[in-house]
Amino acid sequence: MERIRSQLFYKKALEVIPGGVNSPVRACKAVKADPVFFERGEGAYLIDVDGNRYIDYVCSWGPLILGHAHPEVIAGVYFASKRGTSFGAPTWQEVELAELIKNAVPSIEKIRLVNSGTEATMSAIRLARAYTNRKKIIKFEGCYHGHVDALLVKAGSGLATFGIPASPGVPEELTAHTLNLPFNDFEKVKEVFEKFGEEIAAVIVEPVPANMGVIPPKEGFLKFLREITQQYGSLLIFDEVITGFRLGVGGAQEAYGVIPDLTCLGKIIGGGLPVGAYGGKAEIMNLVAPEGPVYQAGTLSGNPIAVAAGLATLKELLKPGTYERLNLMAELLEKGIREALEDLDLNYRLHRVGSMLTLFFTEKEVIDFETALSCDTHLFAEFWQRMLEKGVYLPPSQFEAWFVSLAHKEKEIEKTVEAVYKVLKKLRKD
Structure with missing residues (x-):
């Protein structure tokens, strides 16, 4: 060629x-x-x-x-664009999309639309820290959660060393509270919780990692994460930006029967246009401004054209x-x-x-x-x-x-x- x-x-x-x-x-x-x-x-x-x-x-x-x-997506985008490309104000379609996602994803009682998966994970981490009044985060090597400073880390030199920046321009202070552990390793997660449990705000994980190749979780690993986070009062965040609506309507959490506290979404819910979202238990989401003190905003959040593409896609998937x-x-x-x-x-x-x-x-x-x-x-x-x-x-x-x-x-x-x-x-x- x-x-x-x-x-x-x-x-x-x-x-x-x-x-x-x-x-x-x-x-x-x-x-x-x-x-x-x-x-x-x-x-x-x-x-x-x-x-x-x-x-x-x-x-x-x-x-x-x-x-x-896809003709339904193209039609949705076309008719939405005829009404205007952006309002910076609420539309009824974003409420429809939020309601559809809430009814589909087991963990979500309330949801906030954003513009990318990176923005979703960044906001979920901020919310988890505010809710728990803790600083430390556990993530897993090879799981990618966008280019958020605090999550753009590589492994330290030992089991309980904190992540060090994986990119120039990320100050060490911004990754100092991130622990980067091997995926599927029960014992290392247990050891880190035994040492830092009362300081850990959340565990964030791709329930089925797809950014180091597709690697299924070992049997019981996701359930173990759910149990140990509950034991220590930490939150469990599923990054379902890839698996959400990909493994089924309810994503990986429905497929594996493990319900996180917060869920990050993206990709499919925008039907090919830039969209992200984070949602979870109402008592946690109620901390998000303007209802609560945790600030997060975006001019194009809930953009009507992106929402139209997402609605068209999800309605097809529900058939x-x-x-x-x-x-x-x-x-x-x-x-x-x-x-x-x-x-x-x-x-x-x-x-x-x-x-x-x-x-x-x-x-x-x-x-x-x-x-x-x-x-x-x-x-x-x-x-x-x-x-x-x-x-x-x-x-x-x-x-x-x-x-x-x-x-x-x-x-x-x-x-x-x-x-x-x-x-x-x-x-x-x-």
């Missing part, structure tokens, strides 16, 4: 945008490639500026669960049989890849939870960030490049989830599996 116009656009972008992209992973550095510039999306496909078509498993990093340019069809396509993709691995005698790890999956280029069991790092990222980069040439667009990082949408049908799954088999066979020979 020729991508001459993409190359020209990238060259121009480098002159005016840092790295030529507006979000780092788009630069495709991890797969040793230049970014592809896209012109439009159609169902399960992306079409680049050179006219090449790709089966898309990025789906805008999760929000496009209905596929690209009978939706998730059964979605998960069936993901199952077929998983089955096809497993058969390819078996036929080629490759013992790479393949994880799937609902309509999210990751092929890890390692033979080790992947249970947390440390074991995910055993992957052969150079081999994945070669895999990604060759899949692109076969018309399949995957997330340009070993440590991301592939997303299946309702627009993916058997034809697209079969073409993808065929491409996976041919590429893996070629890589094995090379």
Whole structure:
């Protein structure tokens, strides 16, 4: 495939945008490639500026669960935009969206709409600290909660050392109260609570991490987090920005039967437009201004066009049989890849939870960030490049989830599996 116009656009972008992209992973550095510039999306496909078509498993990093340019979403956006793009004032549609989410997500009694997942997690952390009158936060290595200063940390040198900044520009004081622990590790969580329990405001976790690849929680791990936070009077925050409405109407908390105190949402509830939200128990949410003293505001929060896209998306997802069809396509993709691995005698790890999956280029069991790092990222980069040439667009990082949408049908799954088999066979020979 020729991508001459993409190359020209990238060259121009480098002159005016840092790295030529507006979000780092788009630069495709991890797969040793230049970014592809896209012109439009159609169902399960992306079409680049050179006219090449790709089966898309990025789906805008999760929000496009209905596929690209779904007619109901486009209609919702069109009619909303005719009424005006932004009011900076309440609309009845945002109340409808809030009510729909409240009725769907078990933990949410009240909800506040914001503009991004990052804003949602930042606000939830502030609220948890205010509610508990504590400072310390536990997060887990490899779980990404946006580029919030307090959560942008890497592991310290020992079990109970606090996180140190993972980026220049983040003062150490802002991460000094963040403990970064291995995901799925019961004992280390227990040890940290035994040492700092009365100081811990909250535990924040992706119930199914998707930012170090898809890694399911060990049996009982989420329940354990619920129990230990209740024991020490801390809050449990589920970052369901990715899993919310992806694993089912009620998200991961419904799927695993564990109800957090606060939930962060994004992606799917905006139908492809910028949206975030945080919500939970009414007694906690009542602390948010103007009802309470915890300040949080946003000019474009509850933007009518974004809300319209979210409403259209969620109403489609609420139709009978939706998730059964979605998960069936993901199952077929998983089955096809497993058969390819078996036929080629490759013992790479393949994880799937609902309509999210990751092929890890390692033979080790992947249970947390440390074991995910055993992957052969150079081999994945070669895999990604060759899949692109076969018309399949995957997330340009070993440590991301592939997303299946309702627009993916058997034809697209079969073409993808065929491409996976041919590429893996070629890589094995090379």
